[in-house]
Amino acid sequence: MPPRVLIVDDEESVTITMAAILEMDGYSVATALRADDALAQIEAEEFDLVLTDLRLDDFDGMDVLAAARRKSRETVGIVLTGYASLESAVKALREGAYDYMLKPADVEELRATVARGLERRKLGEQLRARVADLEAANRTINELNEGLQDRVARATAELQARVRDLDEARTELQSSYEKLQELDKLKSQFLSIASHELKTPLTALLLSLQLLSRRVEREAPQNSSLRAQVLRCESAAVRMSDLIHALLDVAQIHRGRLTLNVRELDIVETVRRVASGLEVTHGDGDGDRIAVHAAGPVTARLDPLRFEQIVTNLLSNAVKYGAGKPIEVRVDRDRSSDVAHLEVIDAGPGIDPTMQEKIFEPFQRVTSTEPIPGLGLGLYVVKLIVESHGGRIAVDSELGHGARFVVDLPRAGMPQPLPQ
Numbered sequence: 001m002p003p004r005v006l007i008v009d010d011e012e013s014v015t016i017t018m019a020a021i022l023e024m025d026g027y028s029v030a031t032a033l034r035a036d037d038a039l040a041q042i043e044a045e046e047f048d049l050v051l052t053d054l055r056l057d058d059f060d061g062m063d064v065l066a067a068a069r070r071k072s073r074e075t076v077g078i079v080l081t082g083y084a085s086l087e088s089a090v091k092a093l094r095e096g097a098y099d100y101m102l103k104p105a106d107v108e109e110l111r112a113t114v115a116r117g118l119e120r121r122k123l124g125e126q127l128r129a130r131v132a133d134l135e136a137a138n139r140t141i142n143e144l145n146e147g148l149q150d151r152v153a154r155a156t157a158e159l160q161a162r163v164r165d166l167d168e169a170r171t172e173l174q175s176s177y178e179k180l181q182e183l184d185k186l187k188s189q190f191l192s193i194a195s196h197e198l199k200t201p202l203t204a205l206l207l208s209l210q211l212l213s214r215r216v217e218r219e220a221p222q223n224s225s226l227r228a229q230v231l232r233c234e235s236a237a238v239r240m241s242d243l244i245h246a247l248l249d250v251a252q253i254h255r256g257r258l259t260l261n262v263r264e265l266d267i268v269e270t271v272r273r274v275a276s277g278l279e280v281t282h283g284d285g286d287g288d289r290i291a292v293h294a295a296g297p298v299t300a301r302l303d304p305l306r307f308e309q310i311v312t313n314l315l316s317n318a319v320k321y322g323a324g325k326p327i328e329v330r331v332d333r334d335r336s337s338d339v340a341h342l343e344v345i346d347a348g349p350g351i352d353p354t355m356q357e358k359i360f361e362p363f364q365r366v367t368s369t370e371p372i373p374g375l376g377l378g379l380y381v382v383k384l385i386v387e388s389h390g391g392r393i394a395v396d397s398e399l400g401h402g403a404r405f406v407v408d409l410p411r412a413g414m415p416q417p418l419p420q
């Protein structure tokens, strides 16, 4: 739609000329010779630009402009004035007219002034639209911001609640842990006291049983059932004594009281001695169930009694669980890393892979070996002793294909801090 222009002047020739010029520029032009006509037209429609003489009969052109601007704030006002009222033109500008033109107006000046006025109106409109856009964006941002603040506040509250829960859980855990530690200490103390208390009467019992056994041998050699009964008592007492010693060891190690008396030791010699001792006790008399392989002496700095305990435990397990089949022991020396290497190999039922780690934990036994008596402490004690010498123990086994226990000990002796 072309811009709407209203020309108000009481000289008809002026309105006609100006209207003709502006229509040629493509505007839609209305004219009024009188103020009341102008006001009626303004009332009826919105004009983009009003060009008015300042002095209309007895009416002030500024009132026409004011009416136009009341109708639409965007309407641009231009006043026409003669030299004599230049002052009032300046006043009109102060009161909000956009521009003024002196009469008689020059054609080019008229076209340029009207074009400028309309351009300003367009810019003003654009500016207002931008401002409106910005205000809308601002409102959206404010709403988002409020939403965000709300969410942040909710999340913060949730987080604080969680932190409180965690704090409570941590306090509970801490107190449970302290209780557990206390119980653990009590357990070790109990184990230690109980085993000590049991050791003395049991030693007396063992001694009496040995004396009784010798007496029965001497005085009633033909009474085989009595001999067998005494032997059963004796072996039960020996088992009980082994058990009590194992419990004492565990209690001692747990309380950090395992002192190692380390010295240079020929471990091949210890292995052979323990093996032949076991052959005598458990063997069938041939003395060839346990084969010891060693190229020559292998020395290491170890506690002799504790090392003997390692070998005894591993070998008696091999005898116990080895299904009566031959047992092999290999002793070797790994020159490059200066490690003494011990392997105890049996051809028994082997150990389920899921249990291979567990058997080194206290009181762990494999169900398949349940009928064979044991407490599940031997390998645990062995592991603790090996580790307190700075060594390592592992098992390699496949169900149905025997078991191979491997012990590596540093030859130079490197006591490590005890596991707690």
Ligand code: ADP
Binding pocket: 317, 318, 321, 322, 346, 348, 349, 350, 351, 359, 364, 365, 366, 367, 369, 370, 373, 374, 375, 376, 377, 378, 379, 380, 403
């Ligand atoms: P214990 O022999 O007193 O039960 P250990 O700690 O010496 O305790 O052994 C733990 C478990 O490991 C045993 O109960 C047994 O099930 C299994 N085990 C140990 N050595 C062997 C082996 N050579 N062959 C098969 N199973 C074994």
